[in-house]
Amino acid sequence: MLSLNYRDSRPIYEQxxxxxxxxIITGAIPPGDKLPSVRAMAGQLAINPNTIQRAYExxxxxxxxxxxxxxxxxxxxxxxVTDKRREELLEKLDAIVQELVYLGMTPxxxxxxxxxxxxxxx
Amino acid sequence: MLSLNYRDSRPIYEQxxxxxxxxIITGAIPPGDKLPSVRAMAGQLAINPNTIQRAYExxxxxxxxxxxxxxxxxxxxxxxVTDKRREELLEKLDAIVQELVYLGMTPxxxxxxxxxxxxxxx
DNA sequence: CAATTGTACTGTATGTCTTAGTACAGTTAT
DNA sequence: ATAACTGTACTAAGACATACAGTACAATTG
Numbered sequence: 001m002l003s004l005n006y007r008d009s010r011p012i013y014e015q016x017x018x019x020x021x022x023x024i025i026t027g028a029i030p031p032g033d034k035l036p037s038v039r040a041m042a043g044q045l046a047i048n049p050n051t052i053q054r055a056y057e058x059x060x061x062x063x064x065x066x067x068x069x070x071x072x073x074x075x076x077x078x079x080x081v082t083d084k085r086r087e088e089l090l091e092k093l094d095a096i097v098q099e100l101v102y103l104g105m106t107p108x109x110x111x112x113x114x115x116x117x118x119x120x121x122x
Numbered sequence: 123m124l125s126l127n128y129r130d131s132r133p134i135y136e137q138x139x140x141x142x143x144x145x146i147i148t149g150a151i152p153p154g155d156k157l158p159s160v161r162a163m164a165g166q167l168a169i170n171p172n173t174i175q176r177a178y179e180x181x182x183x184x185x186x187x188x189x190x191x192x193x194x195x196x197x198x199x200x201x202x203v204t205d206k207r208r209e210e211l212l213e214k215l216d217a218i219v220q221e222l223v224y225l226g227m228t229p230x231x232x233x234x235x236x237x238x239x240x241x242x243x244x
Numbered sequence: 245c246a247a248t249t250g251t252a253c254t255g256t257a258t259g260t261c262t263t264a265g266t267a268c269a270g271t272t273a274t
Numbered sequence: 275a276t277a278a279c280t281g282t283a284c285t286a287a288g289a290c291a292t293a294c295a296g297t298a299c300a301a302t303t304g
Contacts, residue, residue: 011292026224037249048294053251069250070301086225089218093232096211096218097239102148103208107239110215115233117219133261159280170263175282191281192270249302254295261290271280 001036004045012047016055017062024064024075025085031077035065038073123158126167134169138177139184146186146197147207153199157187160195 002019004012023029035041038056042049056073059065063081067073097110124141126134145151157163160178164171178195181187185203189195219232 013292022221025221038251039248050295051293054292056250067250068302070248070303072249072302082225086222086227089222089225090235093215093218093222093236094239096215097236098241099144099147100208100211100215101239101241103204103211105208108237110239111233111235111237113212113233114215114219114236115230117216117223117229117232119220119223135261160282161280172264173262176261178281189281190271192272192279194271194280245304247302247304249300251299251301253298256296257292257294259290259292262288264287265285267284268282269280270282272278274275274277 002045004047013051013055013058016041016045016052017058020055020059020075021062021064024077025082029075031075033075035073035075124167126169135173135177135180138163138167138174139180142177142181142197143184143186146199147204151197153197155197157195157197 001023002016004015008015010018020029020035024031029035035056036044038049038052041052045052056065056067060067060073063078064076065073066076097107100110101107123145124138126137130137132140142151142157146153151157157178158166160171160174164174167174178187178189182189182195185200186198187195188198219229222232223229
């Protein structure tokens with residue numbers, strides 16, 4: 001379900017959170033579906049349950065999950081959260097385009113590359 | 123010349139390095155030009171000289187600068203470094219496009235936005 | 245009742261970041 | 275030559291984040 005990269009400079013709990021966010025946004029984990037329990041996820045990834053709990057807390061604070069004591073944690077994907085995420089990504093997109101332009105690429109060239117983007121190439 | 127954001131989660135030395143990289147890539151600091159001395163830069167930003175030295179070390183390791191003991195540190199922008207940077211940025215671009223597509227935007231829509239990018243709007 | 249769930253603690257170990265201070269060799273300007 | 279600069283290399287200390295270990299409790303489920 002998820003994999004950790006210990007060469008990555010990002011903390012483990014951020015890798016877990018970002019990985020789950022990706023699975024939720026892509027629909028791999030539909031909203032309402034139950035996430036693995038804190039202890040199960042920790043055992044599967046061979047890390048401390050506290051680290052998973054922290055990842056779930058962060059994910060819940062972002063709006064991509066909610067937890068019910070005694071029942072479990074569940075995926076969520078409300079409209080306002082996706083709207084906010086889209087704005088964040090567009091800001092990053094603009095910054096990257098700007099630097100690419102300074103590095104010699106034309107906006108049209110970058111635009112063609114984005115428009116030609118295909119899911120199966122990823 | 124540069125500004126620090128203490129709310130930013132990135133360490134200071136990375137902010138300095140990234141800021142200088144940007145100034146060099148955009149041409150604000152032409153290759154061969156002298157960067158502020160470690161101590162001058164530290165005084166201007168009101169931080170420790172060690173932190174600036176670390177930023178310069180990192181910048182030099184990336185290839186955007188070179189240092190000469192007794193003389194100073196200087197900007198650089200060799201072709202192979204810009205090529206590598208462009209590859210890094212294109213990878214990030216693809217990842218962002220992928221997520222934007224899952225969030226409902228079409229590749230064509232994203233492509234148009236990039237193609238319409240204007241420097242003066244930044 | 246027993247097992248599982250999320251949650252909340254305490255404590256410890258480790259690594260990174262930053263500052264402070266000192267020192268040395270090379271370069272530049274006086 | 276002398277003084278003032280330059281990059282560079284250390285040590286030491288403190289603050290902070292990360293991760294792990296262990297324990298505990300209330301709510302839910304079988």
